[in-house]
Amino acid sequence: MEVKNCKGCGRLYNYIGGAYRLCPECMKKLEDQFQYVKEYIEDNPRASMRQVTEDCGVSAKQIERWIREERLTFSDESPIGIACEVCGKSIKSGRFCDRCKQSMATRLEGMYGTSITIPDEEREKRAKARMRYLDM
Ligand SMILES: [Zn+2]
Ligand SMILES: [Zn+2]
Structure with a gap:
């Protein structure tokens, strides 16, 4: 405290x-x-x-x-x-302002490319793995 x-x-x-x-x-x-x-x-x-x-x-x-x-x-x-x-x-x-927000978002996208988006398949697999873990 x-x-x-x-x-x-x-x-x-x-x-x-x-x-x-x-x-x-x-x-x-x-x-x-x-x-x-x-x-x-x-x-x-x-x-x-x-x-x-x-x-x-x-x-x-x-x-x-x-x-x-x-x-x-x-x-x-x-x-x-x-x-x-x-x-x-x-x-x-x-x-x-909206314009600066927009340009910041574009800059971020450029920095990380598309690598941060997980494809649906992969996400499903991970969700299933998590559920299996919870079942145990
Ligand atoms: Zn006070
Ligand atoms: Zn601005």
Whole structure:
């Protein structure tokens, strides 16, 4: 067991992992905030980042984090967007714009070729081998 200081309230708590270094109480508060923001932007799809942060009491940094985590998505009419991490184009969720995602996927394919795709026959054989193993 690991004890850490909560980044939200500073109290010591039992760290159980996760990206947020928050105690269960602060984690719950953050989750409530998230639900609030989510509903807020559904009701106010045209709200600016400033409006959202002021009305919900959540920092722009936190909102941006939720966008990167793809938990929050903004409609096309929303003025809120974040920059693609590669080319800087404004996007509504995630880390990269569609074009950069596409070019990354193509690059990956080029790197591994077709060797990573297992032919159906082979996959079936492996599945059968696994079942036999389970039968024993
Ligand atoms: Zn806390
Ligand atoms: Zn991009």
